Amino acid sequence: MPAVLVAVGAVCLLLSVGLCFLNTHEGNRAEGVQFFMHSYLTNYMYCLSFGLGALFFVLVQFLCRAGWSASVRRLAEIMASTLPLMAILFLPIIVMVLMTNSVSLYEWNTDKPEGLIAAKKGFLNGPFFAVRSLVYFLVFIGSAYFVYSNSRRQDESGDAKITLKIQAFSGPLIMLYALAISFASFDWVMSIDADWYSTIFGVIIFAGSMLAFFSLLAISCMLLQRNGKLVKYVTVENYHDIAKFMFGFVMFWAYVSFSQYLLYWYGDIPEETIWYQIRINTDNGWPYIAVILLFCHFVIPFLGLLSRHVRRHRTGLFFWACWLLIAHWIDLSFLILPNAGPVESMFLVGHLLGFIGMVSIFLAMLLLKSINVPLVAVRDPRVPEALSYHNIIV
Amino acid sequence: MAHKHKTKKEPAAPKSFGWMAEFVDEQQLLVAARKLRDSGYTKTDAFTPFPVHGIDEALGIKPTILPFIVLCAGMTGTCTALLLEWYTNAFDYPYIISGKPFASWPAFIPVSFELTILFSAFTTFLGMLALNGLPKFSNPVFTNPRFDRATNDRFFLYVDSKDRYYNRDAVHKLLKDTHPESLEEVLEDESSADIPQPIWMGITTLAIFSLIPLAAIYLIRESRSEEPRFHIFLDMDFQPKKKSQQTTTIFADGRVTRPQVAGTIARGQYAPTGSYYLGYDPEKVASLESAKATRFVTLGQPPAETAGSPEEGTPPAPQEPAPTAPAAEAKPTGTPATTPAPAAPTATEATPATEPAPAQPPAADAAKPADAAAPAAAPATATGEVNLDTLPWLTDFPEGVATEANMARGKQRFEIYCGACHGITGDGNGLVAGRAAELAQGYWTPPTSLHDAKIRQQPVGRIFHTITNGKGKMGGYSSQINAEDRWAIALYVRALQRSRNAKIEDVPEGERAALGNP
Numbered sequence: 003m004p005a006v007l008v009a010v011g012a013v014c015l016l017l018s019v020g021l022c023f024l025n026t027h028e029g030n031r032a033e034g035v036q037f038f039m040h041s042y043l044t045n046y047m048y049c050l051s052f053g054l055g056a057l058f059f060v061l062v063q064f065l066c067r068a069g070w071s072a073s074v075r076r077l078a079e080i081m082a083s084t085l086p087l088m089a090i091l092f093l094p095i096i097v098m099v100l101m102t103n104s105v106s107l108y109e110w111n112t113d114k115p116e117g118l119i120a121a122k123k124g125f126l127n128g129p130f131f132a133v134r135s136l137v138y139f140l141v142f143i144g145s146a147y148f149v150y151s152n153s154r155r156q157d158e159s160g161d162a163k164i165t166l167k168i169q170a171f172s173g174p175l176i177m178l179y180a181l182a183i184s185f186a187s188f189d190w191v192m193s194i195d196a197d198w199y200s201t202i203f204g205v206i207i208f209a210g211s212m213l214a215f216f217s218l219l220a221i222s223c224m225l226l227q228r229n230g231k232l233v234k235y236v237t238v239e240n241y242h243d244i245a246k247f248m249f250g251f252v253m254f255w256a257y258v259s260f261s262q263y264l265l266y267w268y269g270d271i272p273e274e275t276i277w278y279q280i281r282i283n284t285d286n287g288w289p290y291i292a293v294i295l296l297f298c299h300f301v302i303p304f305l306g307l308l309s310r311h312v313r314r315h316r317t318g319l320f321f322w323a324c325w326l327l328i329a330h331w332i333d334l335s336f337l338i339l340p341n342a343g344p345v346e347s348m349f350l351v352g353h354l355l356g357f358i359g360m361v362s363i364f365l366a367m368l369l370l371k372s373i374n375v376p377l378v379a380v381r382d383p384r385v386p387e388a389l390s391y392h393n394i395i396v
Numbered sequence: 397m398a399h400k401h402k403t404k405k406e407p408a409a410p411k412s413f414g415w416m417a418e419f420v421d422e423q424q425l426l427v428a429a430r431k432l433r434d435s436g437y438t439k440t441d442a443f444t445p446f447p448v449h450g451i452d453e454a455l456g457i458k459p460t461i462l463p464f465i466v467l468c469a470g471m472t473g474t475c476t477a478l479l480l481e482w483y484t485n486a487f488d489y490p491y492i493i494s495g496k497p498f499a500s501w502p503a504f505i506p507v508s509f510e511l512t513i514l515f516s517a518f519t520t521f522l523g524m525l526a527l528n529g530l531p532k533f534s535n536p537v538f539t540n541p542r543f544d545r546a547t548n549d550r551f552f553l554y555v556d557s558k559d560r561y562y563n564r565d566a567v568h569k570l571l572k573d574t575h576p577e578s579l580e581e582v583l584e585d586e587s588s589a590d591i592p593q594p595i596w597m598g599i600t601t602l603a604i605f606s607l608i609p610l611a612a613i614y615l616i617r618e619s620r621s622e623e624p625r626f627h628i629f630l631d632m633d634f635q636p637k638k639k640s641q642q643t644t645t646i647f648a649d650g651r652v653t654r655p656q657v658a659g660t661i662a663r664g665q666y667a668p669t670g671s672y673y674l675g676y677d678p679e680k681v682a683s684l685e686s687a688k689a690t691r692f693v694t695l696g697q698p699p700a701e702t703a704g705s706p707e708e709g710t711p712p713a714p715q716e717p718a719p720t721a722p723a724a725e726a727k728p729t730g731t732p733a734t735t736p737a738p739a740a741p742t743a744t745e746a747t748p749a750t751e752p753a754p755a756q757p758p759a760a761d762a763a764k765p766a767d768a769a770a771p772a773a774a775p776a777t778a779t780g781e782v783n784l785d786t787l788p789w790l791t792d793f794p795e796g797v798a799t800e801a802n803m804a805r806g807k808q809r810f811e812i813y814c815g816a817c818h819g820i821t822g823d824g825n826g827l828v829a830g831r832a833a834e835l836a837q838g839y840w841t842p843p844t845s846l847h848d849a850k851i852r853q854q855p856v857g858r859i860f861h862t863i864t865n866g867k868g869k870m871g872g873y874s875s876q877i878n879a880e881d882r883w884a885i886a887l888y889v890r891a892l893q894r895s896r897n898a899k900i901e902d903v904p905e906g907e908r909a910a911l912g913n914p
Contacts, residue, residue, distance in 0.1 A: 260505065267502050268494065310463070392449055 007366035014359030015042075018352040025348035032106065033343055039107040040194070040342035041353040043095065044334050045360035047191060048214070050088050051207070051330070052364070054183060055215025056081035057146050058208075061179060064149070064165070064172040069387035070243055073235040076379045077222055079153055081215065082146040084367040089139045091363070095190075096135060099128045110196040118273075119196045126196055134189055141182040145175045153379050160381035183208055194341045198277045202262050206337075209255040214330045216248045217323035224320050226377065235378045235389070238314050242393050245313035248326065252307065255333075256300040280340045288340050295336055299329040331357065411584040413536040414557040415567050416543070417576035418550050422448045425551040428574035429454035432555065435570060439559035443537070443546040465523045466516050473515030477508035539585045542578060554582065672794050673879050675857035675864065680788035790857030797883045806888030809881050813873060822846035822892045841869040852893050859886045 022038035023031065056078040063071045063078075098104055098111075105112050110119050110126035119126065149168055156164040184204030192203045223236045223244075266274045282292045303322055312318040335353070339345070379385065419425045425442060432440050433456035442451055485491070486498035496503065525531065537543050537554060546552050553576075555567050564581075571579050627633045638644055638652040647654070656662060671677045811820055819825040824845035832840040844851060851859075863882045866872035873882065900908060 260502075264502050264506070268496075270494070308467075390449075 004366040004369045007362045007369070011359040011362035011366065014355045014362065016359075018042075018356035018359060021348050021352035021355065025346055025352075034349075035104070036106040037339075037342045037345065037349045038352065038356075039095075039098070040338050041349070041356045042360075043107060043190070043194070044331075044338045044353070045356045046088075046091055046095075047207070047338070048331055048334050048357070049091075049360050049364035050085075051211035051214045051334075052218050053082050053085040053088055053146070054142065054208075055211040055213075056219075057085065057142060057149075058176070058179060058183075058212065059215060059219075060149050061145065061172045061176045064169045065176060067169065067384075069384045070240070070391045072382045072384035072388040073232075073378055074219060074223060074240055074244070074388075075382070076153070076375075076377055077219060077226075078215070079146075079150045079379075080372050080375065080377075081218065081368065083150045083371050084364065085139070085146050086143045087367045087370075088364070089143065091360075092135065092139070096132050099131055108193055108196065110193060117197070122196060126193055131189060134185065138182045138186040138189075141178045145179060148175070153382070154375075156379065156381055157376055158381075162383045165383060183211075191337060194338065195277060197273060200262050200266075200274075200277070202258055205258045206255070206262065209251055209258050210330050210333050213248060213251040213255055213326055216244050216251065217326045217330070220244045220248070220319055220323040221327075224316060232377055235385075237389070237391075238316075239391050239393050240388070241316065241319055242310070242314045245307060245319050245322075248322065249304070249307040249313065252300060252303050252326070256304070281336065286345070288336070291332065291336050295329070295333055298325070299333055303329070410586060412557055412564065413582040413584065414555045414559075414562070415564075415571055416537060416540065416552055416554045416580055416582050417571040417574065418542060418545075418552055418578040418580075419574075420550065420577050422451075422551055424574065424576075425553055426450060426454045428553050428571065428576070431570065431574060432553070436561050437555055437559050437567075439556035439562075441554045441556070443543070443552040443554070445547055445549060445551075448551075460527060462520065462523050462527060466519050469519035469523075470512045470516040473511040473513070474508045476515070477511035478504055481507055534585070536582045536585060539583060540580055542580070550577070667874075671790055671857070672883075673864075675859075675861035676787045676789045784858065784861075787858075789855035789861070791855040793856055793883065793887060797887055802884040802887055803891060805881065806884035806886070806891075809877065810885050810888045810892075813877060814885065817843040817870070818846055819843075822889065843870065846889055847893055847896050852897075856886050856890060859889055 018041065019038055022034040022041065025034065059071075060075060060078045060082055062068075063075055095107065098106075099108065103112050108126070108131075110122065111128060115123055115126075124130075148171065152164050152168050155161075187204040187207040188199075191207060192199065220241060223232060223241070226232045227236060263278070266278060269275075280288070282289045303326055306318075306322050306325075307313060312322070339353070417428060419428065422444060425444065425448065429440070429442060429451065433454060438456065440455055442448070442455060444451070481504045482499055485493075485500075490498045492498075493500075493503075537552070542550070543552060553571070555562070555571070557564070568579065640653050642652045643650045644652045667673065669678060810822075814822075815826055817824075817826045817828045819829070822845065824843045826843065829843050833842070860882055862870070863877070863885055864872055864874045864879075877885070894902070900911075903911065
């Protein structure tokens with residue numbers, strides 16, 4: 003199964019390259035390459051965000067000694083352990099930055115930067131970018147591996163001390179994580195528009211990642227239970243809690259996204275508003291996406307998840323989780339694609355194919371990581387607490 | 397046990413509020429509660445030393461409606477905030493803030509967000525209290541001393557006699573079957589239900605005290621007293637410093653405001669003379685026809701009272717050297733009042749010869765350079781009486797102004813300082829002008845187009861003078877732009893004007909092709 007998925011993914015990605023490359027306006031190949039690179043980054047960040055969200059979730063559960071989540075934490079650990087494999091998919095970008103002077107993704111990746119970018123050359127340059135990316139991946143992969151391997155060891159020994167050990171490290175790891183995800187967002191995503199900056203950008207990426215992760219967690223639990231797995235372990239109380247997190251991060255995403263908008267709208271300084279200029283002040287369709295995001299990433303799911311009855315209702319929750327997964331993809335596209343220049347309609351097909359390809363590969367990783375692994379940290383001392391936990395009585 | 401205290405006056409049994417069973421562990425309690433629930437009792441309650449999982453279900457408690465109340469309150473909060481902001485910003489007192497529209501929805505959102513939270517939080521808290529019937533100072537179950545252990549190690553189940561199906565004996569039997577540790581009837585507390593005297597007194601005293609601030613405010617608002625007001629913060633009202641026009645013992649003459657020290661210039665008052673700073677030739681002004689010159693001179697002069705009294709100040713020491721000396725020739729022979737005494741500094745056009753000097757006698761020595769300096773300050777903040785058209789303006793740029801670098805500088809400064817009104821191209825259609833025209837308030841003078849024939853014909857000195865001193869609604873820029881930059885702007889203005897009226901011959905031979913012109 004994973005092999006099939008990888009094959010499908012590879013084919014889709016290739017088709018995506020082809021579509022972007024061949025369908026350019028007046029044969030302007032550079033435009034196609036530029037779009038494909040942005041599209042690749044979008045889909046890459048999309049799949050990466052599940053692992054990033056999962057990692058934070060796992061660390062926080064240990065940090066605050068959460069009992070309720072012990073039964074679903076293993077699923078999150080598995081998702082976080084896709085991070086090393088995801089790192090491989092980042093190689094094309096690193097290669098592009100190190101080996102070429104292509105500005106198709108990062109406009110600072112040139113020998114002769116101009117204006118503001120020239121002043122940022124000390125930070126935004128190929129080798130330093132590669133080194134920083136390496137550090138970020140070390141932090142992500144290191145923490146994910148640390149938690150996962152220890153947790154697996156507990157499966158065998160049932161040693162409660164292991165829980166305490168992870169707990170002791172989770173604090174410092176979370177601090178590293180916060181720095182790494184913030185700067186990784188700056189480097190990987192924000193620097194496609196190297197003139198522009200926003201200090202809250204990392205938080206926006208983080209909010210989206212958490213939302214994506216919780217949605218995927220809810221969906222995975224439901225699919226597994228439908229296939230007779232985890233039946234006794236994941237209760238409606240767990241779903242309720244996951245849904246509460248989804249609801250909270252819908253709110254949080256809107257909060258941070260609006261914070262950024264409000265400040266830039268208020269200050270009205272050209273070098274800051276330029277980012278919104280090409281997103282909500284043009285006539286190329288992006289303004290519609292902005293409105294769609296406002297409603298589909300905030301207003302509608304907010305109202306949809308407001309009621310406790312929906313949050314405790316599997317079908318309802320499944321619907322909203324799928325909804326939010328799509329919204330998250332639109333969100334990332336909105337953050338990245340407007341910088342790719344003009345969009346041909348065939349490009350969009352390419353973008354969609356790239357999405358299917360990347361997600362297939364990601365699913366293959368997920369399957370690969372969960373084969374022959376207990377889906378619940380069965381001997382975690384907190385699992386009984388998770389099973390007897392109740393939110394409220396309906 | 398209440399019956400032991402029965403008094404002869406009240407032979408009737410004390411009122412019963414229901415039954416209360418005591419259990420030693422929560423499992424027994426849950427079993428009993430379920431039994432009550434299944435028998436249809438709803439007015440029941442449990443008291444436990446710690447939260448017992450599943451007790452709500454066992455008692456058959458309905459889910460609370462608090463979330464809906466909170467939702468409504470939250471939406472009320474949002475609407476209140478939006479309405480308040482719209483009313484104050486866009487309706488009641490429209491006021492431009494940061495150039496945003498009066499009703500700026502993005503700016504409204506933080507407040508509506510906060511108010512939503514505030515209303516929801518208060519409603520959650522107060523609604524929770526209200527739905528639970530709190531605050532309640534006393535409860536009949538307190539009459540039983542055993543009940544004290546509800547906060548320690550016992551679990552109590554209570555059936556209220558107000559329940560629809562309540563029947564004293566039936567409930568007793570039902571509870572008995574659950575094998576409680578004890579089972580007792582909750583009886584009315586015999587002690588008086590009146591509020592104790594001291595509490596009444598306390599409340600009354602507080603009520604009276606709470607009126608004091610109101611009374612004080614009323615008193616102050618209605619006061620017609622002529623007495624000076626009562627100073628609460630003495631150190632704020634009486635500060636150890638002197639204000640102008642007060643007296644002091646520090647100086648012999650008792651004045652707080654000190655006259656200018658001889659030979660000094662007050663900060664910000666330095667205004668060099670000379671054609672470079674004036675835009676016209678002061679020497680030529682002096683040689684103008686005398687009556688006219690007199691008027692200029694008078695204009696440059698301060699009112700007689702402030703010109704300084706003879707007792708103070710030092711004899712006029714020549715501060716300004718020769719250049720202005722020839723002006724003396726034109727010195728009018730007017731009365732002392734119109735005599736050009738050395739000008740005291742005025743805000744915009746002070747001369748360096750600034751110390752107050754005694755008024756000059758009419759026959760004053762014409763050669764005194766201090767006198768001669770006066771005409772240099774001439775047209776100053778002219779009130780239209782001076783005919784600017786006939787001033788001897790500079791017609792050429794002073795030396796060193798017309799350079800490539802100055803042109804670039806002038807363009808930049810022009811776009812910063814003038815473009816907002818006059819437009820980047822000088823057509824008088826800048827953003828400010830556009831906005832003012834849109835508001836159509838009636839008292840706005842549109843900025844002149846710099847391509848106006850009238851302005852094109854003005855000598856450069858006059859343009860410089862306009863920038864320095866302003867004209868009509870346009871303020872002067874001498875305090876913001878230094879003379880060098882003002883010349884650079886004038887240079888650029890000239891270039892703008894020229895660009896509209898250039899012939900192909902004006903373009904250097906080599907560059908004509910670039911214009912697409914043969």
